[in-house]
Amino acid sequence: MKPAPTLSTAFLYPAGQSLPKPLLALRKQRGTALVDMPLPTRKTENWKYSSKYLKLTDDMAISLPAEGKTGSSLAVPGYKVAFLNGVMMPEACEYPDLDGISIQSFSDLSDEEASDLADRLDSTLDNKAVQMARLNSARFEDGLLIRLKPEAVLDQPLFIVHEVTAEASGSAFPRIFVDAGRHSQITLVEEYISSGSAQVMVNTVTEFNVTEGANITSIRLNMEGENVQHIGSTGVVQQRSSRFESHTVGFGGPLRRHDLQVRLEGEGAECKLNGVVVTQGKQHYDNHTTIEHVAAHCNSEETYRNIAADQSHAVFNGRIHIHQDAQKSNADMNNKNLLLSNGAEIDTKPELEIYADDVKCAHGATIGQLNEISLFYLVSRGIGRREANVLLTMAFINELVEQIPVEAVRETVQGRLNHFFEQTFQEA
Amino acid sequence: MLSIKNLHASVEGKEILKGINLEIKAGEVHAIMGPNGSGKSTLSQVLAGNEAFEVTEGEITLNGENLLELETEERAREGIFLAFQYPVEIPGVSNLQFLRTAVNAMRQHKGQDEMNAAEFMKLAKEISKQVDLDPAFLKRGVNEGFSGGEKKRNEIMQALLLQPKLAILDETDSGLDIDALKVVSDGVNALRAEDRAILMVTHYQRLLNHIVPDYVHVLAGGKIIKSGGRELALELEERGYGWLGIKDEETADSSVN
Ligand SMILES: Nc1ncnc2c1ncn2[C@@H]1O[C@H](COP(=O)(O)OP(=O)(O)OP(=O)(O)O)[C@@H](O)[C@H]1O
Ligand SMILES: [Mg+2]
Secondary structure (H helix, E strand, O other): OOOOOEOOHHHHOOOOOOOOHHHHHHHHHHHHOOOOOEOOOOOOHHHOOOHHHOOOOHHHOOEOOOOOOOOOOOOOOOEEEEEEOOEEOHHHOEOOOOOOEEEEEHHHOOHHHHHHHHHHOOOOOOOOOOOOHHHHHHHOOOOEEEEEOOOOEOOOOEEEEEEEEEOOOEEEOOEEEEEEOOOOEEEEEEEEEEEEOOOEEEEEEEEEEEOOOOEEEEEEEEOOOOOEEEEEEEEEEEOOOOEEEEEEEEEOEOEEEEEEEEEEOOOOOEEEEEEEEEEOOOOEEEEEEEEEEOOOOOEEEEEEEEEEOOOOEEEEEEEEEEOOOOOOOEEEEEEEEEEOOOOOEEEEEEEEEEOOOOOEEEEEEEEEOOOHHHHHHHHOOOOOHHHHHHHHHHHHHHHHHHHOOOHHHHHHHHHHHHHHHHHHOOOO | OEEEEEEEEEEOOEEEEEEEEEEEOOOOEEEEEOOOOOOHHHHHHHHHOOOOOEEEEEEEEEOOEEHHHOOHHHHHHHOEEEEOOOOOOEEEEEHHHHHHHHHHHHHHHOOOOOOOHHHHHHHHHHHHHHOOOOHHHHHOEEOOOOOHHHHHHHHHHHHHHHOOOEEEEEOOOOOOOHHHHHHHHHHHHHHOOOOOEEEEEOOOHHHHHHOOOOEEEEEEOOEEEEEEOOHHHHHHHHHOOHHHOOOHHHHOOOOOO
């Protein structure tokens, strides 16, 4: 029997030493724990469909340099924080002094602040379920700490543009920690983009500590290139009466993985998770979500849609875990999938674990193709076949795109979708 | 205008149309009646180009042009319009978007400028009034949650917007209350024109009181077994199909009212 593959030791050594001491210490400790870490294989339950897309070669182990020009031309109507290869670029950031809100690079933290942060990093994630996130903890070169004082409200969305410049092989480890004080509010947009064409890995961790009554909207847009393997993890812990809304829009790549874990720890907490994934060619995308209903009287609502064209492969795994004391939980999970070609593959799996007896829990998953009768109806009105296909495909995700609360993001998404339609549907 | 010669068509290997012959001239209104399952919708769908039905023999020409060589959307642009017996619900595509896309596809085909959203909205509102549909319907998904009668009015609305050369109306009168029947008939009468033909499939003589046909045909067992003037419809109403010598298997479910 072949021994299970382990993470190459080449991946254990971060480059930069510019972080405050407590974070360097944390990173070192996490790195030590990674020695001989098994890599996911086909037999690893949560990587069953995706391990074959994970291709980490030693030349990708090196940290991509934290310098160069950002090539991003994305219009950002709001505040902007720019990261290049996992490191904050102060000169490319645009935001004023904000009342009650601090936005800092990890590198700029005092030892005391860093020590406090070090105690809390990884606290929102179940490390067993997001094993690849541990690599980020051992390797992050920088990070973004956002702290909202109680009642603080950010008046415009904050765009965090993460760009990797793949001039040569390597990796980047962007990291964000959001500490939302009581009744604070913020809308965050994480955009992942890339330039260059060398084989690179982007491994991200984003954490939200959502305290009582806080209201967070998180938008995540994955638009990296065909040379970028992306493994992202998002952890959310919610206290009483807080609300977390997430909109994930992802376009496929050689490997795309996003784990989203939400823990509803305080009564009356509420989360709404929307996701849209579009894959084509030989692309891949895998969304794994977990909602932990720990406290009673919490609501969760989850709606994910996958569209797979050509020979692409999309995966959705939605786990809902209702703990014994989480009476009166209300959980609703819905996943619909659209196959645009016979060669495409979609794997979907709801996982429900319910230990409380007085709960409402609904789930549904479907996989289908475009409806021939609908298509005939449209073309019988003179609408071209291509356009009819686009209308029906858009119909499948319209509702989710329209719910994205930032217009500029909707426009970016629509632009990318149009590009996808052009490549996927031809005039008959 | 439309010429059908010896048309045979099958679905899933089963022959449904067994040699249809029909000539329709511009300006004429033809009614097709006949028992359930006799092939009326099949004929309509074949004319519109539904590929679920295979034409095995015969020809169809529209103004001399071979229809069978055209895709559904090309036929539509050449002026074929089918009002579906069962209009399709398409959640996620708004009725407005659907109608505007269709109208603009036609305009583009004719070399006309596309209509912008505001222009189209004005036109759509006018026509929705004409068929007595609340303009609020424009915002809803295509036929989504529409009642049977609303769906039929939406079909007529589309015919009025698209101004076809040949309008095929497959039981556009069924399931309508008396007022709706009047609205729909007025819509169809508004379509009547020198350069347009109408082919109506119906089970009911009552429609023909509102829209007086030039010819009535009886389709049974995949063939037109009798043709006549409008008095034929009255006779069918009185006597049923029995006297025409239709075999039992052909009237398997003959619930002609
Ligand atoms: N897609 C299909 N697959 C199999 N059989 C079909 C299909 N479509 C129609 N048929 C069959 O073809 C025959 C003719 O059907 P059609 O719908 O044309 O009848 P019709 O005259 O319109 O009847 P009605 O008055 O009930 O609307 C029926 O026996 C029907 O079951
Ligand atoms: Mg019929």
